[in-house]
Amino acid sequence: MDGVHDLGGMQGFGPACWPGSEEPTHAEWELRAFVLALVTGPGSSHAFRHTIEQLDPVRYLDSGYYERWLYEAEQALVESGAITHAEVAAWEARLAAGEPAPRSADPDRAASLVRALRRARRLEPADEPRFAVGDRVRVRRMHPPGHTRCPRYLRGARGVVDRVPGLDGVPDVDNAAIEPVYTVRFDSAELWGDDVGRHLVHADLWERYLEPDDA
Amino acid sequence: MHEHGHDHLHEHEHEHDGGFHTPRPASEAELRTRALEALLVEKGLVSTDAIDAVIDLYVNDVGPQNGARVVARAWADPVFRERLLADGSTAIHEMGYGGEEGHTMMVVANEPDVHNVIVCTLCSCYPWPVLGLPPTWYKSAPYRARVVAEPRAVLAEFGLDLPDSTEIRVWDSTAEVRYLVLPMRPDGSDGMSEEELAGLVTRDSMIGTGLPMAPAPA
Numbered sequence: 001m002d003g004v005h006d007l008g009g010m011q012g013f014g015p016a017c018w019p020g021s022e023e024p025t026h027a028e029w030e031l032r033a034f035v036l037a038l039v040t041g042p043g044s045s046h047a048f049r050h051t052i053e054q055l056d057p058v059r060y061l062d063s064g065y066y067e068r069w070l071y072e073a074e075q076a077l078v079e080s081g082a083i084t085h086a087e088v089a090a091w092e093a094r095l096a097a098g099e100p101a102p103r104s105a106d107p108d109r110a111a112s113l114v115r116a117l118r119r120a121r122r123l124e125p126a127d128e129p130r131f132a133v134g135d136r137v138r139v140r141r142m143h144p145p146g147h148t149r150c151p152r153y154l155r156g157a158r159g160v161v162d163r164v165p166g167l168d169g170v171p172d173v174d175n176a177a178i179e180p181v182y183t184v185r186f187d188s189a190e191l192w193g194d195d196v197g198r199h200l201v202h203a204d205l206w207e208r209y210l211e212p213d214d215a
Numbered sequence: 216m217h218e219h220g221h222d223h224l225h226e227h228e229h230e231h232d233g234g235f236h237t238p239r240p241a242s243e244a245e246l247r248t249r250a251l252e253a254l255l256v257e258k259g260l261v262s263t264d265a266i267d268a269v270i271d272l273y274v275n276d277v278g279p280q281n282g283a284r285v286v287a288r289a290w291a292d293p294v295f296r297e298r299l300l301a302d303g304s305t306a307i308h309e310m311g312y313g314g315e316e317g318h319t320m321m322v323v324a325n326e327p328d329v330h331n332v333i334v335c336t337l338c339s340c341y342p343w344p345v346l347g348l349p350p351t352w353y354k355s356a357p358y359r360a361r362v363v364a365e366p367r368a369v370l371a372e373f374g375l376d377l378p379d380s381t382e383i384r385v386w387d388s389t390a391e392v393r394y395l396v397l398p399m400r401p402d403g404s405d406g407m408s409e410e411e412l413a414g415l416v417t418r419d420s421m422i423g424t425g426l427p428m429a430p431a432p433a
Binding site for chain 1 (some may be wrong): 230235244245246247248249250251253254255256257258259260262263264265266267268269270272273274278291298304313314315317318319321336337338339344347348349350351354355356357358359360361362363364365366367369373379382384385386387388389390391392408424
């Protein structure tokens with residue numbers, strides 16, 4: 001979906017860094033919200049991101065980063081039927097009234113969770129990619145209603161295939177649909193005209209986002 | 216491209232006190248987080264020690280100190296450098312730095328006239344196993360919006376003024392490839408051990424918004 005999360009090229013947001021922005025987190029609850037989202041997640045990064053992208057755009061911009069993860073964690077668990085918003089609200093009331101939070105321990109599960117997060121995997125190589133390194137391609141015009149990883153600012157732009165990193169699940173469908181991903185190189189003038197200085201932008205794009213540039 | 220000067224910066228300062236960078240009162244999100252955790256623990260869907268263990272992983276074990284060791288090895292060992300640039304995943308995984316958000320790694324090398332910088336315009340993709348969790352600015356709207364369009368102006372705000380002759384290469388992490396910048400080895404670091412070299416590597420130099428530290432004069 002062409003949501004407000006798709007920020008590339010937007011203007012008016014102010015300075016890129018500011019005092020305090022060097023730190024990854026600023027409070028313990030942010031780390032706990034991060035971990036809750038990570039360990040209860042839907043198992044697909046595409047589903048995870050799409051939940052956040054469906055936040056109301058005003059709230060998306062108005063939320064802190066880990067507020068969005070907190071929202072994702074609760075929303076995904078509600079949608080899967082594991083919990084209800086009312087149950088979370090009930091615990092809010094109990095904690096606010098001074099009731100201590102329950103604690104639990106399951107050392108084997110904790111250890112296997114950490115092992116899983118440290119496990120190294122990688123994309124499988126693409127044996128017969130449609131495009132080769134050096135091919136000229138153009139990003140398709142599209143307006144997808146669901147999740148996509150094709151940023152707006154690249155639609156319609158011409159670029160050159162720089163690398164073929166491998167096969168990956170297609171975000172717009174699900175992880176079961178696998179196709180080659182290409183690192184495509186774009187000249188800044190192709191994206192922004194003469195309004196910016198010269199530089200190169202690279203992005204990783206699934207095969208279905210691209211068409212041959214025959215022009 | 217330099218019209219985003221200091222006036223612009225001051226004009227926006229107030230927004231960073233009460234605008235979108237500052238979440239709603241922390242207590243609200245904090246209470247909701249505690250309530251969600253309490254509910255999940257009560258239902259047996261997570262255990263408290265698992266949450267603590269994962270926090271410990273990302274606070275203490277996984278962070279830019281890992282990436283610094285990769286960079287230092289590449290500076291010290293030309294054969295490793297070649298392998299790292301040809302197949303970043305294998306070279307980095309061999310050093311024990313694999314896992315979530317770092318499966319397929321691409322290392323991009325700075326050169327005398329080439330400077331690389333990484334971003335995720337769509338969310339916050341970042342190579343956790345080698346850099347840990349991203350700084351707040353990396354996950355925020357201004358950096359994500361601007362660095363693909365005006366990298367020179369953005370880098371200048373980080374104190375990095377690159378000559379016009381330097382080619383800037385921006386890498387937008389739109390798929391599952393995660394990028395790491397291999398900065399250039401600083402002058403005056405000859406003869407330093409790999410461990411000493413790792414001490415010069417900053418997090419921002421591996422994102423591309425900074426440079427490594429200069430060695431202390433002998």
